[in-house]
Amino acid sequence: MNQPSVVEALVKQLLAGATPEEGRALLDGLLSGQVSSIFEKLHTDQAPTLRPPPADVRGFRVRLDLLHAKPPVWRRLDLPGDLTLPQVHDVIQAAMGWTDSHLHRFRTGSDVRAPYFVTTFDIEEGEDGLLEDDVRLDQLLAGDGDSLWYEYDFGDGWEHLLKVEEVLDEPPATVRCLAGRMACPPEDCGGIGGFEELAAWVRSGYDDTLLPENFDDAAHAREWAPMDWHPDHFDVDEVNSALPLALAEPGAVTGELAHLLAQRGSQGLREVLSRPLSHWPTDVSDDEADRLTETYRLLLEVVGDGVALTSAGYLPPTAVERFAVDAGVTGWWIGKANREDLTPPVAAARESARALGLVTVRKGRLNPSAAGARACQDPQALLQHIVGRLPLGTKDFDRQSGWMALAVAASGAPAEDWHAMISDLLFDIGWRTSRDSYSPPTAHSTTLTVLETLAGATRAGWRVTGTDLAVAATSRRVIRGR
Template sequence: MSAIPTALMDEFMGREEPPPSRRGPRRDDAVTYQVRVELDETEPLLWRRLELASDLYLNEIHDIIQTAFGWTDSHLHEFASGAAYYDRTSEHYLCPFQVEEGETGVPENEVRLDEVLAQPGDELFYLYDFGDDWLHNLKLESVQPRDESAPRAICVGGELPGPGEDCGGVGGYELIRAAIDPDHPDHVAAVAEYVSRYGDDADPRPYAPTPFDAKSINRQLVALSNKADLPGPLEAFVEAIRPPSSQREFEQLLAGAELHAPIEIDDETATRMVAPYTWLLNRVGVEGLKLTSAGYLQPEHVKAAMAELHLGDEWIGMGNREARTPPVLTLRETAQAMGLLRKHKGSLVLTPRGRVLRQDPVALWWHLAEHMPVTSKDAYDVQAGLIALTAVAAQSTGDLDQIVADLLNAIGWRAEDLTPVTVSMARASLWDTLAVLRRTGTLVHKGRLLSGPEVLTPQGVTFARAALRTWPRAT
């Protein structure tokens, strides 16, 4: 039977009124649900076992199922609560497209998981792709106490690869799985069947199943649950931090950052703080700089940067190869990341913005602040950078890397093996952001070679505050 949109379900079932609500009360405190998700009619059963926070909403469960089975969210879907998906008394919950189309019913983003699954044995149904009709049965296996620091969703088991999109439902999945696997006992017959259906030139590989890999799934789930709505108001970032104690810690940092205080930067201070970037922009000049075949600055420019920017205290060595001279490398790379320079036909050239700002230190100072934290838009790096900037603006005396690691763990980030984020991992995520803070004199080392404690400068606190005040930057 092909799936039927909710708007036609009542008519199909011969119902005059929508079924009564199947939702129960929400739990006062979140717990962890162990849920087994089975793909109906597969033989042997294709399944995934998930541990889920009970206060997740169904729109979030949709994203989690898509990730766990390797779907690409290319089709409509619908949840149903009741004895069976097509049972007359089952209550169906609308996906966003159905809501936009004006169908009547309860939107899935208003329904919490603990409203439809309460006790072990309870079931929920999820249908994906109203053509191939992938019906998933979600069964609550156990209810466990919740560790606030635990991931919101994690895959702890499963069997068989997930079907490819548009492969023709369960029958097509099983045929393709056998046809592309030479070790499958039905391989020869499956190849013959596939050719007879689709012709000699038909290739089943684009519809190949997604191999089951719990580690890969969990990396995606951790990223999924911590995306946060970025860019967005900084205050909303607090909501991503789950343990109340950690929320209070970040709120105290925000209060100490005094984001509503006026930002004043004079020409002399701005000139001093942006001097390394002004030097580099002027060095590139209107003619640009020819790069090495590997895309690095030529040795003469690296030597000049080390000498004229007095970077010798930060690094040992010859200081003539950019790839082996991090102070120069990060200066050039962050200038590119912040839109001041770009590579073009083997040369490093000024962007239109870079051409203007090299003559205006105050405007360049604001440009640098507005492009902090320096990231690739990856949510993990963005959030790490925001935490670091907040701690700097609040003049925190704690270890910056430790503060960032602790709060990333409180948000729910984990390493690939699901162990907590370490201080070294936090430091790696802050590499470019810290490079800018050091180049601008926001953080100053008291020892050689980046040794000894880093000290915050008053002008650096203002710079960090300006960066946070302008977040999120215009895109």
């Protein structure tokens, strides 16, 4: 739609039949900006114009620029033309290094009032418009110089320009990055101005006189910034490693985890659930079930038909010592391992068994629950009971931390990486420490304790390592709701 002609037509309509006084009032209103909203609404209510999808899919070599950044921050990409806009969004996030923690918008012009596509979030908020989900890139771009604008994080206001440098006769088999320059700004750094201040401080060798004012001190800034971040860093191989994960479809999940996956800031979770092992089966052999459930079966054997607790509510020393020996705790624990309050591995096993509904406390006795009594001699039944109880916790953080632990374990990530990965995922979906808004929370949850117990932590000194395929399969069974 041609904006000047619209304005002219509207002005003529408004002036037609108006008295001289009314005409002057309209002119005064236009000059003072009092009626500018009329024209802004006309402008923003325009729908984007789409080409029909071409019969033959082609590719585009594009340059993606972060606008207003000096020195320029850019990436050169080869893209198939049949990518949908949500997929282009994922590509931009991965290529630049963003974490998908904020809203975004695609526009067909440089003006912020240019026609744009709405997202599912916009629709949920009651906004009307053309949904981006089914729009293909080749319905917007066709020839050299064609452009698409992308805004990310309406607070910091990161504006990007995607411009066609070359039309490729054949679409690339995969999205790939050919070149680029400079690192992506850290999330929530305050827009271009904050980015420039932070970059100047890092380039200076962390000169205190250049420390951005929003940080208390250099230690605070270093803790907040991404690890090893430097504004001049760019590695094309890192980008090409991230791009396939960004476009991979996550494995099937259910319940609250599916809801968390659909939230903003879930790109890290999506990448974890898109890993190859996240798509593997959920079968666990009888031998594997026997190994995984050993700690809980040994505890149920010690409890028997019930055991009287001490006056302080702990297991009696003979029970603690028997379990510690049978479960392998004495092989690495420093101490006599005959008091529950001084032997945390025993206390952790008991507390997680209670959270799983395998044991109960009543009238000063620790008793097996009905489910625990039924399953104590059947490893597969016991494992299925555990699957049915996970994740544990009634508070939002405990439960969501449990879901992140299950997702990480299901992906086949090595156990030594679990804590760091879970903390990062919790940070991505909005959780922080109580100390400040920049630090990721601890990964600890009762669900994580259970997974580490299944992986043999009681015998391994709490230092489980490597990928346990049976634990991964068990975790996949939970997140798929089976």
